[in-house]
């Protein structure tokens with residue numbers, strides 16, 4: 001494994017590109033939006049500068065990492081030498097199935113196709129290809145350069161050899177891979193999303209306020225971040241779509257997304273990335289105050 005193509009240059013795609021490039025892999029970052037690619041390089045540069053100022057990397061590491069990344073809006077060109085493609089495009093099943101169908105047609109037969117999906121079935125994604133033994137989930141956590149976990153998800157047809165390759169590769173990146181089977185929400189989100197949804201219901205039913213709910217979980221359960229702040233960090237649209245997949249997949253009303261989550265997303269309040277969610281980030285992502293809607 002040397003050449004990695006990452007599809008989607010948003011929150012997760014830029015982090016995945018950063019992590020691979022810093023470990024010496026050659027990364028081709030692809031997006032349909034040239035603006036997204038520019039923003040991604042900007043973010044990666046800022047994150048490297050932060051690591052440099054904390055003396056965690058050298059100036060040479062920073063320059064090498066940046067020179068290991070090239071950007072592209074043309075998928076066919078970006079995958080021609082890829083040993084592995086990691087898809088981190090928008091969490092939407094139609095978009096993902098279309099990308100995997102196309103990848104199967106244009107990639108070398110030996111290329112492994114991974115997806116960073118938070119909730120969509122790996123088996124279903126693999127089924128639109130003629131190589132479902134080489135389709136696997138590689139679920140990174142946000143922020144990717146810092147978070148150690150990679151949930152490695154086996155679809156029904158994923159081969160042992162593909163799984164072993166991806167487990168090894170994740171370790172080479174300095175991550176800790178955990179193998180899990182394909183089921184709605186996998187392990188991480190199956191446990192996390194009902195907690196976030198319950199925190200929103202607790203707010204909705206006026207049991208307590210935004211800051212109070214987050215404080216209970218930080219101080220009472222030793223969570224580094226409260227569930228409402230974490231939801232803003234993940235993206236409220238991402239949380240909603242994961243809950244919808246779990247609700248649909250398990251046919252169990254306990255996964256039904258709360259009304260407040262649905263209405264915030266429909267108002268375009270998506271959390272940190274849009275500037276407002278349960279908190280207001282108009283003074284920057286690190287200066288949160290409670291959104292006026294929840295005061």
Ligand SMILES: NC(=O)c1ccc[n+]([C@@H]2O[C@H](COP(=O)([O-])OP(=O)(O)OC[C@H]3O[C@@H](n4cnc5c(N)ncnc54)[C@H](O)[C@@H]3O)[C@@H](O)[C@H]2O)c1
Pocket residue numbers: 007008009010011012013030031032033036087088089090091092095099116117118119139140141142233234235238
């Ligand atoms: N945000 C999180 O905390 C988190 C954590 C783990 C996994 N994920 C998963 O990672 C994936 C990406 O999430 P995100 O939060 O980075 O989303 P995002 O909205 O920040 O970025 C998505 C990017 O995909 C691009 N895109 C859309 N269609 C495309 C296509 N056909 N080809 C190439 N690029 C395309 C968009 O232009 C955008 O830049 C999703 O599957 C999500 O479920 C997200």
